[in-house]
Amino acid sequence: MEDIAPPLSLVLHIIACMRNGESIRVAVERFQCTSDLDFQRQAQELVFRYDQGSPVEYIFENAQSPYRCTIFELIQMALSGQPTLAQFENLKVDIEMACDMELEQTLRVLPFKLMVPMMIFMVPAYLLALFGPILNLFLKGVKF
Amino acid sequence: MDFGKALLILYFVAANLSAYRTFINFKSNHDQKLLTKIGTTLVCYSIFCVSIGVFSSRLFFLSVSCLFFMPFFIDLYLVRRFKSQFAEKLLLFLDSLLLKMRVGAGFRSAMSVLLHEKSDLFSITLKKIMDYVVFSQQDSSKLPHFIPAELVTEFIFADKAPHLAFSRIENYRNRLKSVENFRRKSHQVTINIRYQMLVLSGLFVFLMWFSIQKFGYLANSRIFMSSALLYLIGIGVSHRIYKGWKWKI
Numbered sequence: 001m002e003d004i005a006p007p008l009s010l011v012l013h014i015i016a017c018m019r020n021g022e023s024i025r026v027a028v029e030r031f032q033c034t035s036d037l038d039f040q041r042q043a044q045e046l047v048f049r050y051d052q053g054s055p056v057e058y059i060f061e062n063a064q065s066p067y068r069c070t071i072f073e074l075i076q077m078a079l080s081g082q083p084t085l086a087q088f089e090n091l092k093v094d095i096e097m098a099c100d101m102e103l104e105q106t107l108r109v110l111p112f113k114l115m116v117p118m119m120i121f122m123v124p125a126y127l128l129a130l131f132g133p134i135l136n137l138f139l140k141g142v143k144f
Numbered sequence: 145m146d147f148g149k150a151l152l153i154l155y156f157v158a159a160n161l162s163a164y165r166t167f168i169n170f171k172s173n174h175d176q177k178l179l180t181k182i183g184t185t186l187v188c189y190s191i192f193c194v195s196i197g198v199f200s201s202r203l204f205f206l207s208v209s210c211l212f213f214m215p216f217f218i219d220l221y222l223v224r225r226f227k228s229q230f231a232e233k234l235l236l237f238l239d240s241l242l243l244k245m246r247v248g249a250g251f252r253s254a255m256s257v258l259l260h261e262k263s264d265l266f267s268i269t270l271k272k273i274m275d276y277v278v279f280s281q282q283d284s285s286k287l288p289h290f291i292p293a294e295l296v297t298e299f300i301f302a303d304k305a306p307h308l309a310f311s312r313i314e315n316y317r318n319r320l321k322s323v324e325n326f327r328r329k330s331h332q333v334t335i336n337i338r339y340q341m342l343v344l345s346g347l348f349v350f351l352m353w354f355s356i357q358k359f360g361y362l363a364n365s366r367i368f369m370s371s372a373l374l375y376l377i378g379i380g381v382s383h384r385i386y387k388g389w390k391w392k393i
Contacts, residue, residue: 005391016319121378132367133359
């Protein structure tokens with residue numbers, strides 16, 4: 001959760017590499033994303049398959065979100081020699097907005113999700129620690 | 145004075161000496177301001193131990209035993225904190241570096257001016273990186289493992305191509321800024337929940353202690369054990385919920 005979103009990480013990496021004068025191929029090959037290895041593998045596979053002349057459409061189809069699909073399409077455009085730096089920069093703004101929205105949504109939903117373990121486990125644990133011994137004493141008293 | 149008390153005093157002196165020796169070893173790892181704070185904490189803790197010793201020799205023994213390990217835990221905590229703050233400090237440093245370079249200084253001279261006569265852990269780490277960059281035949285495994293490989297690559301490039309150094313470091317700084325900005329935002333989501341869990345756990349420990357004091361542990365051991373188990377499961381599930389979250393975009 002505390003990591004940056006993988007698509008944003010890739011876009012930032014590509015923009016930085018392009019500004020440094022490096023090719024898209026080098027940028028994607030050097031990209032590392034420990035929090036989402038599948039995404040890293042997909043991006044690198046796209047470059048590999050493009051170089052081999054193999055079909056790459058299934059990578060677009062398997063993309064987890066439209067943003068990831070757009071990144072792959074832009075990478076393909078960059079590999080074919082088209083200028084894409086401006087598009088990547090525009091996409092970065094869009095992805096940042098999407099990340100902000102997702103964070104807001106998570107902040108809204110998380111307290112309710114956390115209510116479940118609290119009501120099922122933690123509240124009974126409190127009640128047990130507080131009233132368990134009293135109940136125990138009471139039951140012993142009733143026996144005699 | 146009986147033999148037991150003399151032994152306890154000897155133990156106290158040995159623990160203090162051990163803490164002092166470990167503390168001296170910290171000198172290379174932490175800056176002077178922090179060392180003063182650590183020293184004050186250790187002295188205050190020793191006074192606390194003595195004040196406890198007036199009432200109970202058993203508690204005195206336990207608290208003095210902590211003195212043996214305390215410096216290690218303080219060191220571990222400080223190094224961990226440094227690692228987590230490294231990116232933030234690096235951003236500020238890169239800003240200053242770029243400002244120096246904007247005025248006309250070269251990469252190496254700007255670095256040496258900024259790191260001159262500084263002895264805090266961050267500056268020491270950067271000096272190690274610069275040593276590696278300048279004498280690139282050095283072994284890279286000597287660099288601390290938390291240093292991003294990209295930073296070293298950028299510094300090596302900036303050192304080898306001075307005409308591109310500014311734009312290269314500026315690009316790296318901009319990217320780092322965006323990443324840190326987002327990391328901070330997503331950290332906000334979990335920090336409230338962590339504090340909430342901490343307060344709830346404190347409350348639970350207090351409640352358990354109160355119940356054990358009031359009703360006795362042995363008579364209600366099963367109840368207390370089940371309660372603790374339930375609570376731990378609750379904490380585990382909550383931890384899984386907020387840690388297991390993944391980006392959907």
